[in-house]
Amino acid sequence: MGLITTRLFPHLFVSWSISSRSRNLKASTGAIRPSVLATCSLISQRACSGHPGTQGGCTVARHSVSSMDDSDAAQPSLFDVAVVGGGIAGLAAISRLSRRGLRLLLVEQGRGVGGRMCTRHASCPKTGHSLVFDHGCQYFSVKEACQPQFAQEVERWLEAGVVQHWQGRIGTLDFDEDEGSLNMSSFTAFPKEKLASIMVGAPSMSALGRHILGRAGVGLKEDQRGRSIDIVVKKRTRAENVQRHSPSRRWRLQLASRTTESTATEVEARVLVVATSAKSINRLLLTSVPDEVKGINSPVCWALLVAVASPLAHIPFDGAFVANSADAGVLAWVARDSSKPGRPGTGNAPECWVLHASAGWSYSMREASTDKVREAMLAEFTKDFGTQDVVYSEAFRWNNAFPLNPMRGTAKCLVDSERHLALGGDWAAGDRVGDAFESGVALAASALALL
Numbered sequence: 398m399g400l401i402t403t404r405l406f407p408h409l410f411v412s413w414s415i416s417s418r419s420r421n422l423k424a425s426t427g428a429i430r431p432s433v434l435a436t437c438s439l440i441s442q443r444a445c446s447g448h449p450g451t452q453g454g455c456t457v458a459r460h461s462v463s464s465m466d467d468s469d470a471a472q473p474s475l476f477d478v479a480v481v482g483g484g485i486a487g488l489a490a491i492s493r494l495s496r497r498g499l500r501l502l503l504v505e506q507g508r509g510v511g512g513r514m515c516t517r518h519a520s521c522p523k524t525g526h527s528l529v530f531d532h533g534c535q536y537f538s539v540k541e542a543c544q545p546q547f548a549q550e551v552e553r554w555l556e557a558g559v560v561q562h563w564q565g566r567i568g569t570l571d572f573d574e575d576e577g578s579l580n581m582s583s584f585t586a587f588p589k590e591k592l593a594s595i596m597v598g599a600p601s602m603s604a605l606g607r608h609i610l611g612r613a614g615v616g617l618k619e620d621q622r623g624r625s626i627d628i629v630v631k632k633r634t635r636a637e638n639v640q641r642h643s644p645s646r647r648w649r650l651q652l653a654s655r656t657t658e659s660t661a662t663e664v665e666a667r668v669l670v671v672a673t674s675a676k677s678i679n680r681l682l683l684t685s686v687p688d689e690v691k692g693i694n695s696p697v698c699w700a701l702l703v704a705v706a707s708p709l710a711h712i713p714f715d716g717a718f719v720a721n722s723a724d725a726g727v728l729a730w731v732a733r734d735s736s737k738p739g740r741p742g743t744g745n746a747p748e749c750w751v752l753h754a755s756a757g758w759s760y761s762m763r764e765a766s767t768d769k770v771r772e773a774m775l776a777e778f779t780k781d782f783g784t785q786d787v788v789y790s791e792a793f794r795w796n797n798a799f800p801l802n803p804m805r806g807t808a809k810c811l812v813d814s815e816r817h818l819a820l821g822g823d824w825a826a827g828d829r830v831g832d833a834f835e836s837g838v839a840l841a842a843s844a845l846a847l848l
């Protein structure tokens with residue numbers, strides 16, 4: 398059983414082994430004390446950089462309950478582990494916990510899984526063509542030094558074809574303050590080596606989330622060795638009123654459907670894993686949130702999803718960061734989503750673009766309506782890209798786009814071993830998809846150690 402070096406906040410440090418010995422220790426503590434959050438390691442490491450251009454295993458019992466995917470069928474109300482958050486961190490956690498005979502629950506408030514690594518599907522109002530926009534995470538690459546688990550998984554995803562190299566013309570361009578527009582001729586492509594490392598989910602970012610769940614065995618009753626798979630996935634469901642019930646030493650969660658008016662159902666879990674943005678953890682746990690989580694800042698980011706009737710052949714790139722977006726201009730990132738692998742072919746279909754506004758502009762428009770922002774960003778697009786051929790546009794606000802001051806420690810999650818609680822997400826390891834994945838792997842290891 399792994400030894401967990403535990404840090405008692407704010408200044409006290411202890412170590413103990415997560416084993417029957419520690420369970421006895423915890424049992425002897427009686428009533429639950431105030432939150433005792435622990436990082437899995439004390440060593441802090443600042444190896445990963447910020448966003449470009451912006452800004453124990455344990456022995457487990459076998460169960461014979463069948464798996465369900467978002468079903469309303471009768472479900473067990475007691476789970477070994479409940480994971481709140483179906484983003485990359487939560488999915489990584491569930492996939493590492495699966496196939497161990499555990500009863501697992503994944504709760505995701507969104508329509509699908511993937512979190513900020515997601516895709517908006519729409520249809521062209523004029524022609525009915527399918528439109529595909531990755532409006533959150535644009536692409537990812539692997540930092541092997543601090544993302545070893547992610548590096549291995551990406552190899553498997555590449556083999557499965559659910560991740561592919563973008564192979565686009567990607568780089569930087571300038572905003573011309575005198576002209577008040579993007580200077581398209583200033584586009585400078587990234588070096589070849591960097592371009593070769595750029596990957597996306599295929600045929601969409603959201604396909605990757607579905608792939609991870611499928612590989613975890615959701616929808617299957619048994620794995621290839623005949624072991625039961627018991628994962629309940631509740632989508633469009635928000636976890637609320639999460640409380641630790643001291644006498645039973647279990648977590649109680651209310652699950653509120655976002656599609657029906659029905660009253661929230663209550664479930665219990667032995668271990669609670671919260672894999673969300675830091676702000677969502679604050680909302681969910683209210684008073685018992687560690688200072689580390691409270692202190693994470695993340696900006697608003699407005700996105701414009703726009704489709705034009707025919708390809709913008711005169712634009713010399715497929716993705717570009719606006720180098721001086723922090724000082725001037727509305728736009729920080731512009732991307733020809735249709736150039737990503739597996740997207741609907743352009744032929745006579747509309748071409749899809751995604752634009753991200755700069756941090757300053759997004760902040761200044763944080764209270765504005767989506768209609769007002771759509772109009773303002775669309776005006777920039779038609780002026781800068783020299784087109785009036787827009788057939789679809791939509792604005793979307795990311796409330797917590799990415800952590801500005803992530804923890805980046807080697808632990809990659811926070812663990813309260815007394816309350817059987819593990820907290821993670823990108824903020825616990827960095828600010829990118831690979832960091833979220835690494836945090837999810839750490840969350841799974843912590844949950845197993847806590848059982």
Ligand SMILES: Cc1cc2nc3c(=O)[nH]c(=O)nc-3n(C[C@H](O)[C@H](O)[C@H](O)COP(=O)(O)OP(=O)(O)OC[C@H]3O[C@@H](n4cnc5c(N)ncnc54)[C@H](O)[C@@H]3O)c2cc1C
Nearest residue numbers: 482484485486506512513534535536636822823829830833
């Ligand atoms: C605009 C934008 C651009 C980005 N660009 C890049 C990029 O180019 N490259 C890169 O690597 N990264 C990029 N990122 C960052 C990357 O998307 C994130 O780091 C990563 O996806 C975070 O994953 P996560 O699992 O930690 O959190 P999330 O993806 O936020 O997942 C958390 C999930 O928890 C759910 N949730 C929250 N509260 C509850 C609740 N109470 N009940 C149920 N569910 C709940 C949320 O709905 C969400 O789906 C970008 C992000 C944004 C927003």
